[in-house]
Amino acid sequence: MRWNKGASHAYSACLQSTAGLALSSVLLSSLLSIRPLFGQDQSPTYSLSNQTSAPAQPASTQRTLLIMIDAAHGGSEPGAVLNAAMPEKDVTLAIARRLRQELAARGIPALLVRDNDATISTDQRAQIVNSARPALYVAIHASSQGAGMRLYTAMLPAAGDNSGPFVDWQTAQISALARSQWIQEQVTAAIQKTGFPCRSLIAPLRPLNNVVVASLAVEIAPTTSNVSQLASSDYQQMITAAIANSIAAIRGKLESGP
Amino acid sequence: MIPRQLVFATATLFSLAIGISLYVWQLRRREALSPRPLESAQHVAPPVSGPTEKVTVWVAHDDSGILRAQAVSIPLAAGRQERAQELMRALVDIYVSKNSPHPLAAGAEIHDVYLVESGLAVIDVNLAFADGHMSGILAEELTVVSMIHTLAVNTPSLMRAKILVDGKERETLAGHADLSGFYDVGQIAALAKQLSSQ
Numbered sequence: 001m002r003w004n005k006g007a008s009h010a011y012s013a014c015l016q017s018t019a020g021l022a023l024s025s026v027l028l029s030s031l032l033s034i035r036p037l038f039g040q041d042q043s044p045t046y047s048l049s050n051q052t053s054a055p056a057q058p059a060s061t062q063r064t065l066l067i068m069i070d071a072a073h074g075g076s077e078p079g080a081v082l083n084a085a086m087p088e089k090d091v092t093l094a095i096a097r098r099l100r101q102e103l104a105a106r107g108i109p110a111l112l113v114r115d116n117d118a119t120i121s122t123d124q125r126a127q128i129v130n131s132a133r134p135a136l137y138v139a140i141h142a143s144s145q146g147a148g149m150r151l152y153t154a155m156l157p158a159a160g161d162n163s164g165p166f167v168d169w170q171t172a173q174i175s176a177l178a179r180s181q182w183i184q185e186q187v188t189a190a191i192q193k194t195g196f197p198c199r200s201l202i203a204p205l206r207p208l209n210n211v212v213v214a215s216l217a218v219e220i221a222p223t224t225s226n227v228s229q230l231a232s233s234d235y236q237q238m239i240t241a242a243i244a245n246s247i248a249a250i251r252g253k254l255e256s257g258p
Numbered sequence: 259m260i261p262r263q264l265v266f267a268t269a270t271l272f273s274l275a276i277g278i279s280l281y282v283w284q285l286r287r288r289e290a291l292s293p294r295p296l297e298s299a300q301h302v303a304p305p306v307s308g309p310t311e312k313v314t315v316w317v318a319h320d321d322s323g324i325l326r327a328q329a330v331s332i333p334l335a336a337g338r339q340e341r342a343q344e345l346m347r348a349l350v351d352i353y354v355s356k357n358s359p360h361p362l363a364a365g366a367e368i369h370d371v372y373l374v375e376s377g378l379a380v381i382d383v384n385l386a387f388a389d390g391h392m393s394g395i396l397a398e399e400l401t402v403v404s405m406i407h408t409l410a411v412n413t414p415s416l417m418r419a420k421i422l423v424d425g426k427e428r429e430t431l432a433g434h435a436d437l438s439g440f441y442d443v444g445q446i447a448a449l450a451k452q453l454s455s456q
Binding site for chain 1: 320321322392393394395396397401402411432433434435436438439440441442445448449452453
Protein backbone atom coordinates (compact mmCIF):
# COMPACT_ATOMS: atom_id res chain seq x y z
CA MET A 1 0.00 0.00 0.00
CA ARG A 2 1.27 3.40 -0.92
CA TRP A 3 0.80 6.24 1.55
CA ASN A 4 0.72 9.84 0.62
CA LYS A 5 0.90 12.73 3.10
CA GLY A 6 -2.84 13.52 2.87
CA ALA A 7 -3.85 9.93 3.55
CA SER A 8 -1.49 9.81 6.53
CA HIS A 9 -3.08 12.98 8.04
CA ALA A 10 -6.58 11.60 7.47
CA TYR A 11 -5.60 8.31 9.12
CA SER A 12 -4.10 10.03 12.20
CA ALA A 13 -7.12 12.34 12.48
CA CYS A 14 -9.36 9.29 12.36
CA LEU A 15 -7.28 7.60 15.10
CA GLN A 16 -7.39 10.76 17.25
CA SER A 17 -11.15 11.09 16.95
CA THR A 18 -11.62 7.40 17.78
CA ALA A 19 -9.36 7.74 20.84
CA GLY A 20 -11.19 10.93 21.83
CA LEU A 21 -14.53 9.17 21.60
CA ALA A 22 -13.27 6.25 23.65
CA LEU A 23 -11.84 8.60 26.30
CA SER A 24 -15.07 10.61 26.44
CA SER A 25 -17.15 7.48 26.87
CA VAL A 26 -14.87 6.24 29.67
CA LEU A 27 -15.08 9.61 31.45
CA LEU A 28 -18.86 9.77 31.04
CA SER A 29 -19.39 6.25 32.29
CA SER A 30 -17.13 6.85 35.29
CA LEU A 31 -19.01 10.06 36.09
CA LEU A 32 -22.32 8.25 35.87
CA SER A 33 -21.02 5.44 38.07
CA ILE A 34 -20.40 7.86 40.98
CA ARG A 35 -23.32 7.68 43.31
CA PRO A 36 -24.16 9.87 46.26
CA LEU A 37 -22.72 8.71 49.57
CA PHE A 38 -26.16 7.86 50.79
CA GLY A 39 -29.37 8.69 49.03
CA GLN A 40 -32.94 8.36 50.19
CA ASP A 41 -32.92 4.65 49.56
CA GLN A 42 -29.78 4.03 51.59
CA SER A 43 -29.35 3.60 55.28
CA PRO A 44 -27.69 6.57 56.95
CA THR A 45 -25.42 4.29 58.95
CA TYR A 46 -22.87 2.99 56.50
CA SER A 47 -19.23 2.16 56.46
CA LEU A 48 -16.86 3.90 54.10
CA SER A 49 -13.99 1.54 54.65
CA ASN A 50 -14.52 -0.32 51.37
CA GLN A 51 -15.25 2.76 49.26
CA THR A 52 -12.58 4.25 47.09
CA SER A 53 -14.28 7.46 46.02
CA ALA A 54 -16.97 9.77 47.23
CA PRO A 55 -18.26 12.95 45.66
CA ALA A 56 -17.39 16.30 47.12
CA GLN A 57 -20.56 18.13 48.06
CA PRO A 58 -20.75 21.80 47.16
CA ALA A 59 -20.57 24.11 50.14
CA SER A 60 -24.01 25.38 51.09
CA THR A 61 -25.45 27.23 54.01
CA GLN A 62 -27.77 24.34 54.89
CA ARG A 63 -25.99 21.00 54.86
CA THR A 64 -27.11 17.42 55.40
CA LEU A 65 -26.10 16.56 58.92
CA LEU A 66 -23.51 13.83 58.76
CA ILE A 67 -20.97 12.88 61.41
CA MET A 68 -17.93 10.85 60.42
CA ILE A 69 -16.45 8.72 63.17
CA ASP A 70 -12.90 7.48 62.80
CA ALA A 71 -11.68 4.60 64.96
CA ALA A 72 -7.99 5.49 65.15
CA HIS A 73 -5.26 2.99 64.22
CA GLY A 74 -6.19 -0.47 62.89
CA GLY A 75 -4.63 -3.36 61.01
CA SER A 76 -0.86 -3.40 61.25
CA GLU A 77 -0.91 -0.24 63.34
CA PRO A 78 -2.27 -1.23 66.78
CA GLY A 79 -1.79 2.12 68.55
CA ALA A 80 -1.13 2.03 72.29
CA VAL A 81 -0.97 -1.32 74.05
CA LEU A 82 -3.49 -0.61 76.81
CA ASN A 83 -2.88 -4.05 78.28
CA ALA A 84 -1.62 -7.35 76.90
CA ALA A 85 -5.00 -8.30 75.43
CA MET A 86 -6.26 -4.83 74.57
CA PRO A 87 -4.66 -2.88 71.72
CA GLU A 88 -5.95 0.65 71.26
CA LYS A 89 -7.27 -0.17 67.75
CA ASP A 90 -9.86 -2.63 69.16
CA VAL A 91 -11.11 -0.26 71.84
CA THR A 92 -11.43 2.63 69.39
CA LEU A 93 -13.42 0.49 66.95
CA ALA A 94 -15.81 -0.70 69.67
CA ILE A 95 -16.35 2.88 70.88
CA ALA A 96 -16.79 4.19 67.32
CA ARG A 97 -19.48 1.61 66.59
CA ARG A 98 -21.30 2.48 69.80
CA LEU A 99 -21.12 6.17 69.03
CA ARG A 100 -22.64 5.52 65.60
CA GLN A 101 -25.53 3.68 67.31
CA GLU A 102 -26.02 6.44 69.87
CA LEU A 103 -26.09 9.11 67.18
CA ALA A 104 -28.48 7.07 65.02
CA ALA A 105 -30.77 6.72 68.05
CA ARG A 106 -30.89 10.54 68.17
CA GLY A 107 -31.65 10.76 64.46
CA ILE A 108 -28.15 11.86 63.49
CA PRO A 109 -26.63 9.95 60.55
CA ALA A 110 -23.10 8.75 61.12
CA LEU A 111 -20.50 6.92 59.07
CA LEU A 112 -17.43 5.02 60.17
CA VAL A 113 -14.16 5.62 58.36
CA ARG A 114 -13.17 2.07 59.26
CA ASP A 115 -15.56 -0.68 60.36
CA ASN A 116 -13.04 -3.52 60.41
CA ASP A 117 -9.41 -4.16 61.23
CA ALA A 118 -8.07 -2.41 58.13
CA THR A 119 -4.81 -0.49 57.93
CA ILE A 120 -5.67 3.02 56.74
CA SER A 121 -3.07 5.76 56.64
CA THR A 122 -3.81 9.19 58.06
CA ASP A 123 -3.67 10.63 54.52
CA GLN A 124 -6.28 8.12 53.34
CA ARG A 125 -8.49 8.94 56.31
CA ALA A 126 -8.30 12.63 55.49
CA GLN A 127 -9.09 11.95 51.83
CA ILE A 128 -12.18 9.91 52.77
CA VAL A 129 -13.43 12.63 55.10
CA ASN A 130 -12.68 15.48 52.70
CA SER A 131 -14.60 13.70 49.94
CA ALA A 132 -17.64 13.05 52.12
CA ARG A 133 -17.72 16.62 53.57
CA PRO A 134 -19.44 15.74 56.85
CA ALA A 135 -20.58 18.40 59.32
CA LEU A 136 -18.16 17.01 61.88
CA TYR A 137 -15.26 14.54 61.90
CA VAL A 138 -14.57 12.78 65.21
CA ALA A 139 -11.41 10.67 65.64
CA ILE A 140 -11.59 8.23 68.54
CA HIS A 141 -8.47 7.38 70.57
CA ALA A 142 -8.01 5.51 73.84
CA SER A 143 -5.32 5.80 76.48
CA SER A 144 -4.44 4.36 79.87
CA GLN A 145 -3.06 7.72 80.99
CA GLY A 146 -5.06 10.26 82.97
CA ALA A 147 -8.74 10.03 83.78
CA GLY A 148 -11.86 10.74 81.72
CA MET A 149 -11.97 12.36 78.33
CA ARG A 150 -9.77 14.79 76.40
CA LEU A 151 -11.04 16.68 73.37
CA TYR A 152 -8.47 17.95 70.90
CA THR A 153 -8.55 20.32 67.98
CA ALA A 154 -5.71 20.63 65.48
CA MET A 155 -2.42 22.32 66.27
CA LEU A 156 -1.34 23.39 62.84
CA PRO A 157 2.35 23.23 61.94
CA ALA A 158 4.31 26.39 61.29
CA ALA A 159 4.69 27.89 57.79
CA GLY A 160 1.50 26.73 56.13
CA ASP A 161 0.76 28.55 52.88
CA ASN A 162 -2.90 28.70 51.88
CA SER A 163 -2.69 31.85 49.82
CA GLY A 164 -2.65 30.20 46.37
CA PRO A 165 -5.34 28.30 44.49
CA PHE A 166 -4.45 25.05 46.25
CA VAL A 167 -4.91 24.32 49.94
CA ASP A 168 -1.75 23.32 51.78
CA TRP A 169 -2.24 19.71 52.89
CA GLN A 170 -0.44 20.21 56.21
CA THR A 171 -2.66 23.12 57.21
CA ALA A 172 -5.89 22.25 55.38
CA GLN A 173 -7.83 22.48 58.66
CA ILE A 174 -7.17 26.22 58.95
CA SER A 175 -10.45 27.28 57.29
CA ALA A 176 -12.50 25.10 59.67
CA LEU A 177 -10.42 25.64 62.80
CA ALA A 178 -12.66 28.29 64.39
CA ARG A 179 -15.70 26.05 63.90
CA SER A 180 -13.79 23.05 65.32
CA GLN A 181 -12.84 25.09 68.39
CA TRP A 182 -16.42 26.28 68.90
CA ILE A 183 -17.69 22.68 68.74
CA GLN A 184 -14.92 21.61 71.12
CA GLU A 185 -16.03 24.25 73.65
CA GLN A 186 -19.68 23.24 73.40
CA VAL A 187 -19.04 19.50 73.67
CA THR A 188 -16.59 19.94 76.56
CA ALA A 189 -19.04 22.14 78.47
CA ALA A 190 -21.90 19.69 77.90
CA ILE A 191 -19.83 16.72 79.10
CA GLN A 192 -18.44 18.60 82.09
CA LYS A 193 -22.02 19.43 83.11
CA THR A 194 -22.64 15.71 83.57
CA GLY A 195 -19.80 15.62 86.11
CA PHE A 196 -17.53 13.53 83.87
CA PRO A 197 -13.89 14.72 83.75
CA CYS A 198 -13.25 16.34 80.37
CA ARG A 199 -10.40 18.59 79.13
CA SER A 200 -10.02 20.73 76.01
CA LEU A 201 -6.60 20.89 74.37
CA ILE A 202 -4.91 21.31 71.02
CA ALA A 203 -2.73 18.51 69.66
CA PRO A 204 -0.20 17.96 66.88
CA LEU A 205 -2.20 15.01 65.63
CA ARG A 206 -2.85 13.83 62.10
CA PRO A 207 -5.18 13.70 60.24
CA LEU A 208 -6.79 16.64 62.08
CA ASN A 209 -4.47 19.03 60.20
CA ASN A 210 -5.45 17.63 56.81
CA VAL A 211 -9.23 17.67 57.19
CA VAL A 212 -11.15 20.61 55.69
CA VAL A 213 -14.27 20.26 57.87
CA ALA A 214 -14.79 20.76 61.61
CA SER A 215 -12.70 18.11 63.36
CA LEU A 216 -12.22 16.80 66.86
CA ALA A 217 -10.13 14.01 68.34
CA VAL A 218 -11.45 12.38 71.49
CA GLU A 219 -9.03 10.52 73.76
CA ILE A 220 -10.81 8.33 76.25
CA ALA A 221 -9.09 7.15 79.43
CA PRO A 222 -10.46 5.09 82.31
CA THR A 223 -11.71 6.92 85.42
CA THR A 224 -10.11 4.30 87.67
CA SER A 225 -6.63 2.80 87.72
CA ASN A 226 -8.07 -0.28 86.01
CA VAL A 227 -7.48 0.12 82.28
CA SER A 228 -9.87 -2.74 81.44
CA GLN A 229 -12.68 -0.27 82.20
CA LEU A 230 -12.12 0.93 78.62
CA ALA A 231 -13.41 -2.40 77.31
CA SER A 232 -16.47 -2.44 79.58
CA SER A 233 -19.72 -2.00 77.68
CA ASP A 234 -21.21 0.11 80.51
CA TYR A 235 -18.32 2.55 80.36
CA GLN A 236 -18.36 2.74 76.57
CA GLN A 237 -22.12 3.26 76.65
CA MET A 238 -21.83 6.09 79.16
CA ILE A 239 -19.06 7.83 77.20
CA THR A 240 -20.70 7.53 73.80
CA ALA A 241 -24.10 8.63 75.13
CA ALA A 242 -22.46 11.74 76.61
CA ILE A 243 -20.75 12.57 73.30
CA ALA A 244 -23.92 11.89 71.28
CA ASN A 245 -26.00 14.08 73.62
CA SER A 246 -23.54 16.94 73.31
CA ILE A 247 -23.54 16.66 69.51
CA ALA A 248 -27.35 16.48 69.43
CA ALA A 249 -27.45 19.68 71.52
CA ILE A 250 -25.64 21.63 68.77
CA ARG A 251 -27.42 19.95 65.90
CA GLY A 252 -28.88 23.20 64.58
CA LYS A 253 -25.43 24.83 64.37
CA LEU A 254 -23.96 21.75 62.71
CA GLU A 255 -26.71 21.75 60.07
CA SER A 256 -26.08 25.36 59.23
CA GLY A 257 -23.19 26.14 56.90
CA PRO A 258 -19.62 26.87 57.83
CA MET B 259 59.18 -36.90 41.94
CA ILE B 260 58.21 -34.19 44.47
CA PRO B 261 61.13 -33.18 46.64
CA ARG B 262 60.90 -34.34 50.22
CA GLN B 263 61.40 -30.86 51.66
CA LEU B 264 58.43 -29.56 49.69
CA VAL B 265 56.18 -32.35 50.95
CA PHE B 266 57.33 -31.64 54.49
CA ALA B 267 56.76 -27.86 54.14
CA THR B 268 53.28 -28.37 52.59
CA ALA B 269 52.24 -30.78 55.34
CA THR B 270 53.51 -28.37 58.01
CA LEU B 271 51.64 -25.42 56.50
CA PHE B 272 48.47 -27.49 56.05
CA SER B 273 48.49 -28.67 59.67
CA LEU B 274 49.22 -25.10 60.79
CA ALA B 275 46.19 -23.84 58.83
CA ILE B 276 43.94 -26.52 60.33
CA GLY B 277 45.25 -25.72 63.80
CA ILE B 278 44.61 -21.97 63.40
CA SER B 279 41.14 -22.63 61.99
CA LEU B 280 40.30 -24.84 64.96
CA TYR B 281 41.63 -22.22 67.37
CA VAL B 282 39.58 -19.43 65.72
CA TRP B 283 36.48 -21.62 65.68
CA GLN B 284 36.94 -22.33 69.39
CA LEU B 285 37.44 -18.64 70.19
CA ARG B 286 34.24 -17.67 68.32
CA ARG B 287 32.30 -20.46 70.04
CA ARG B 288 33.54 -19.36 73.43
CA GLU B 289 32.58 -15.77 72.70
CA ALA B 290 29.11 -16.80 71.55
CA LEU B 291 28.54 -18.85 74.69
CA SER B 292 29.88 -16.33 77.18
CA PRO B 293 27.31 -13.79 78.41
CA ARG B 294 27.85 -10.35 76.91
CA PRO B 295 28.32 -7.51 79.31
CA LEU B 296 25.06 -5.52 79.19
CA GLU B 297 25.30 -2.14 77.56
CA SER B 298 24.50 0.51 80.04
CA ALA B 299 20.78 1.11 79.52
CA GLN B 300 20.59 3.91 81.97
CA HIS B 301 21.62 7.34 80.84
CA VAL B 302 24.47 8.50 83.00
CA ALA B 303 24.77 12.20 83.45
CA PRO B 304 28.30 13.52 83.55
CA PRO B 305 29.27 14.90 86.92
CA VAL B 306 28.80 18.61 87.05
CA SER B 307 32.07 20.31 87.80
CA GLY B 308 32.81 23.96 87.59
CA PRO B 309 30.33 26.81 87.54
CA THR B 310 26.65 26.15 87.04
CA GLU B 311 23.59 28.25 86.31
CA LYS B 312 20.01 27.87 87.43
CA VAL B 313 17.41 27.45 84.71
CA THR B 314 13.70 26.61 84.57
CA VAL B 315 12.64 23.45 82.80
CA TRP B 316 9.04 22.41 82.11
CA VAL B 317 8.45 18.94 83.46
CA ALA B 318 5.56 16.68 82.42
CA HIS B 319 3.61 14.93 85.17
CA ASP B 320 1.68 11.88 84.02
CA ASP B 321 -0.46 11.52 87.15
CA SER B 322 -2.22 14.82 86.57
CA GLY B 323 -1.43 15.23 82.87
CA ILE B 324 0.12 18.66 83.36
CA LEU B 325 3.39 20.55 82.95
CA ARG B 326 5.10 22.13 85.93
CA ALA B 327 8.04 24.51 86.00
CA GLN B 328 11.04 23.22 87.91
CA ALA B 329 14.37 24.90 88.66
CA VAL B 330 17.49 22.86 87.88
CA SER B 331 21.22 23.55 87.70
CA ILE B 332 23.09 22.99 84.46
CA PRO B 333 26.79 23.46 83.72
CA LEU B 334 27.58 26.93 82.53
CA ALA B 335 28.08 26.49 78.80
CA ALA B 336 30.31 28.51 76.50
CA GLY B 337 27.90 28.88 73.59
CA ARG B 338 24.16 28.95 72.87
CA GLN B 339 24.14 25.52 71.31
CA GLU B 340 26.02 23.85 74.17
CA ARG B 341 23.64 25.52 76.61
CA ALA B 342 20.63 24.20 74.65
CA GLN B 343 22.08 20.71 74.76
CA GLU B 344 22.66 20.95 78.51
CA LEU B 345 19.05 22.12 78.97
CA MET B 346 17.63 19.16 77.05
CA ARG B 347 19.92 16.70 78.82
CA ALA B 348 18.89 18.08 82.21
CA LEU B 349 15.25 17.57 81.27
CA VAL B 350 15.79 14.01 80.01
CA ASP B 351 17.80 13.22 83.16
CA ILE B 352 14.65 14.01 85.16
CA TYR B 353 12.57 11.72 82.92
CA VAL B 354 14.94 8.73 83.12
CA SER B 355 15.60 9.09 86.84
CA LYS B 356 14.04 6.88 89.49
CA ASN B 357 10.59 8.17 90.55
CA SER B 358 10.29 10.07 87.28
CA PRO B 359 7.01 11.96 86.94
CA HIS B 360 6.95 11.10 83.20
CA PRO B 361 9.10 8.00 82.67
CA LEU B 362 10.97 7.59 79.42
CA ALA B 363 12.41 4.28 78.25
CA ALA B 364 15.76 3.15 79.61
CA GLY B 365 18.50 4.46 77.37
CA ALA B 366 16.50 7.48 76.15
CA GLU B 367 18.91 10.27 75.33
CA ILE B 368 19.33 13.51 73.45
CA HIS B 369 21.85 13.05 70.64
CA ASP B 370 22.21 16.73 69.83
CA VAL B 371 20.50 20.07 69.69
CA TYR B 372 21.23 22.35 66.75
CA LEU B 373 20.38 26.03 66.76
CA VAL B 374 20.10 27.28 63.21
CA GLU B 375 20.44 30.96 62.38
CA SER B 376 16.84 31.46 61.24
CA GLY B 377 15.40 30.91 64.73
CA LEU B 378 15.09 27.18 64.19
CA ALA B 379 16.06 24.54 66.75
CA VAL B 380 16.51 20.90 65.78
CA ILE B 381 16.38 18.41 68.62
CA ASP B 382 17.76 14.99 67.74
CA VAL B 383 16.77 12.19 70.12
CA ASN B 384 17.98 8.60 69.99
CA LEU B 385 15.94 5.57 68.90
CA ALA B 386 15.39 4.33 72.45
CA PHE B 387 13.73 7.66 73.26
CA ALA B 388 11.06 7.23 70.55
CA ASP B 389 10.76 3.44 70.32
CA GLY B 390 10.21 3.06 74.05
CA HIS B 391 7.96 6.07 74.46
CA MET B 392 4.49 5.54 75.91
CA SER B 393 1.87 5.77 73.15
CA GLY B 394 -1.00 8.23 73.55
CA ILE B 395 -1.96 11.74 72.46
CA LEU B 396 -1.45 13.33 75.88
CA ALA B 397 1.64 11.28 76.80
CA GLU B 398 3.39 12.21 73.57
CA GLU B 399 2.37 15.84 73.49
CA LEU B 400 3.56 16.31 77.09
CA THR B 401 7.03 15.18 75.98
CA VAL B 402 7.07 17.34 72.86
CA VAL B 403 5.79 20.46 74.64
CA SER B 404 8.03 20.08 77.67
CA MET B 405 11.12 19.86 75.44
CA ILE B 406 10.30 22.66 73.01
CA HIS B 407 8.86 25.01 75.64
CA THR B 408 11.89 24.49 77.90
CA LEU B 409 14.17 25.28 74.99
CA ALA B 410 12.13 28.29 73.85
CA VAL B 411 11.83 29.87 77.29
CA ASN B 412 15.59 29.63 77.78
CA THR B 413 16.66 30.50 74.22
CA PRO B 414 15.69 33.97 73.05
CA SER B 415 14.67 34.46 69.40
CA LEU B 416 13.67 30.84 68.87
CA MET B 417 10.76 30.70 66.41
CA ARG B 418 10.42 27.09 65.28
CA ALA B 419 11.52 23.66 66.38
CA LYS B 420 11.85 20.27 64.77
CA ILE B 421 12.34 16.89 66.41
CA LEU B 422 14.38 14.19 64.68
CA VAL B 423 14.82 10.61 65.79
CA ASP B 424 18.34 9.24 65.35
CA GLY B 425 19.08 11.97 62.82
CA LYS B 426 16.08 11.16 60.65
CA GLU B 427 12.59 12.54 60.21
CA ARG B 428 9.91 10.33 61.75
CA GLU B 429 6.16 10.50 61.19
CA THR B 430 5.11 10.34 64.84
CA LEU B 431 6.81 10.03 68.22
CA ALA B 432 4.94 6.86 69.25
CA GLY B 433 1.89 6.71 67.00
CA HIS B 434 0.28 10.08 67.80
CA ALA B 435 2.33 13.29 68.10
CA ASP B 436 3.18 14.43 64.57
CA LEU B 437 6.92 14.92 64.07
CA SER B 438 6.80 15.46 60.32
CA GLY B 439 6.48 19.25 60.45
CA PHE B 440 8.00 22.21 62.25
CA TYR B 441 6.56 23.33 65.55
CA ASP B 442 5.71 26.97 65.97
CA VAL B 443 7.11 28.15 69.31
CA GLY B 444 4.14 30.50 69.86
CA GLN B 445 1.67 27.62 69.48
CA ILE B 446 3.76 25.46 71.80
CA ALA B 447 3.67 28.27 74.38
CA ALA B 448 -0.15 28.38 74.09
CA LEU B 449 -0.34 24.62 74.52
CA ALA B 450 2.10 24.74 77.45
CA LYS B 451 -0.25 27.23 79.09
CA GLN B 452 -3.19 24.86 78.53
CA LEU B 453 -1.18 21.94 79.87
CA SER B 454 -0.04 23.87 82.94
CA SER B 455 -3.58 24.27 84.18
CA GLN B 456 -5.72 21.35 85.31
